[in-house]
Amino acid sequence: MSLKIFNTLSRAKEEFKPLVPGKVNMYVCGPTVYDYIHIGNARPLIFFDVVRRYLQAIGYDVTYVVNFTDVDDKLIRKSEQTGMSVPDLAEKFIAAFYEDIDALGVGRADIHPRVTENMTEIIEFIQGLEAKGFAYENGGDVYFRTAKFAEYGKLSHQNLEELQFGIRIHVDERKENPQDFVLWKAAKPGEIYWSSPWGDGRPGWHIECSAMAGKYLGTTLDIHGGGHDLQFPHHECEVAQSEALHGKPLANYWMHNGHIHINDEIMSKSRGNGIKVNELLKTMKPEVLRFFMLSTHYRNPINFSDEAVTQAENGLERVKNSFSNLIYRLDACAGQSTSARDEAAELAAAAATELFQAKMNDDFNTPDAITAVFDLVSATNQYLQRQDVSVDTLDLLSQAFRELNRVLGILVEEQPDLLDTDIEQLIKERTEARQNKQWARADEIRDLLTEKGIVLEDTPQGIRWRRK
Structure with a gap:
């Protein structure tokens, strides 16, 4: 069975065909580093880590890029509040980001580009848009001319008239069209800035990802991912900018994970119900949070509650106990004569592995893939009840656990505290x-x-x- 991915652009599952056979280029929007990451940030980090792991497990050479937005309105406001410089703030929270993802078992991206390290490419990108008539300057700010890009709205499936009707902010008279978005912002007094053909300033949010994705992965990506909230305006604007400049699709497959709810309420800054990962991990094992996130299909909303966390803890404990007992029995059998291989147990392990791959091939269906893990747990527990066991069968079962865990990353084989x-x-x-x-x-x-x-x-x- 071939891998199929639900493409946000087409709103359908499509067979995955990379641009270059055997290779995958994947870009996922990373955090704005003005604070510690929250569980809303953790969901795409965990999920796309699993996507990368699975693609590698089925033989792809994956180049994975996750950016840092290290200059932004939020960083500037935080700088004013704390007295720390914008670069110092960014360094602090990038270091904290790495600590959190390391704890969660999320592998670091192949490249973690920063906006401030790619300013030349961003400015050149804007100049290219300007030369093609897709950008215009007014008062030191540069805007994207959305009316010139006929397909604006195609990713988020937004109606342009509805977009204009729905704009709630005050009309900026410097814009030709209320839908036009900023590519370059003129610096205000006291703000961090870079020199540009339009005066001192800094880039808008959307242009940053377009420039960095193009620099590190090329004009067309295999996969572009992020949270559901990024479909519009961020990813929509990325599509417009990149395709206007290059005349090619920005990404062949767009993937977006669902929202996080806290006790049945959507998590948002206005509600003040965000949960920071570093605080949560003081009372919750990181592998439990990872298991919890993967227990719901990535495109569906997920509800964080005490009850849901307890269910995740119990489910993961069942998997851990089975694997631990298996390894203990395998170690105990070392050097001992054992019975012949058990065909039923080995067939059950093969069936669980096959089911796991089938579910992952179906748009990375991790909750059903976890069901396959529990099938393996049941087969293992049943076999361990026997007095006489085969070392070969025990070893095969342990390898099946490790193969599935290599993708999910929910089992941590810890070295014992006591020898x-x-x-x-x-x-x-x-x-x-x-x-x-x-x-x-x-x-x-x-x-x-x-x-x-x-x-x-x-x-x-x-x-x-x-x-x-």
């Missing part, structure tokens, strides 16, 4: 403490072992232990 020798030493100390009637010390050691997931069992042969 076997450490555990043996602590048990010896506890035994001596009990013999010397040092009950407090004995209890302290047992509590420590319990905290680290070590279960002690009294047997006629003495104390035995196992990892929980």
Whole structure:
């Protein structure tokens, strides 16, 4: 089964055919780095990380670009509030961004371009639009002439008359048309600026991504992604600018993830209900947040609530326990003679892997792909109930888990805090403490072992232990 992607442009699932066989160029709009990222930012970061992982898993060489908007009205306002310079603010929150995505298991992009490092390309892009009659200057500001681009509105499927009717901001008399959008902003007193043919200023938001995507990935992308809220105006304006300049499609496949709701209310700055990732991860394991995000189809809204998080925790715990028990049994069988391979268990693993790929091929349907993971969990748990097992079958099951996890990234194979020798030493100390009637010390050691997931069992042969 070939990979199919729901294309926002066509509003239909289409078979994925990259521009160059075996290679994929993918651009996803990154954060404006004026604050810590929130869970609304985390959703596309996690989802498109899975998209990249899956494309690589099925054999594609992926070049992945996620930009930083490091100069913007929001950064300038934050600079005025904090007394920090715009560059210093950007550095602070880019560092925080990396910390958060590392915690979430999100791989860093191949390229993380910054607006401030691509000013020459942005200015040249605007000059090209101006030369073709798609841009005009007035009072040091430069605007895109939307009326000249006949297909403006095609991505978001907006009606131009409705767009004009729906404009709520005051009419800017410097614009030829209320729908025209800014490409270059003249600097106000005290603002950060760059020199340009139109005077000192800085770029508008939309032009930045067009220039950087073109520079790093070429005039046409395989995949352009981002949140649903970016369809209009941001991505619509990107389409207009890029296609006006180059005369080619900006992207062959447009992908947009759905909104985040908090307790059934859409997350928004006006409601003040945003949740920052760095705060959330103080009380929630990052792999649980990742599992939670992937448990809903990316195009659907997702509701963040205590109940939904608890369901995610329980679901992930079931997967983790099955895999952990499998690895424990595999380790315990090392060097031992075991039974013949189990055809039923191995067929179940193959079926789960096949179902997983079929669901991922269907527009990256991660919730149904997770169902395939639970099929693997069920098959594994059933097999582990046997007294005699095959090392080959256990190994095949473990490889199936790892293959699926290589895409989803929901299982973290942690190194144990305590090595076997450490555990043996602590048990010896506890035994001596009990013999010397040092009950407090004995209890302290047992509590420590319990905290680290070590279960002690009294047997006629003495104390035995196992990892929980």
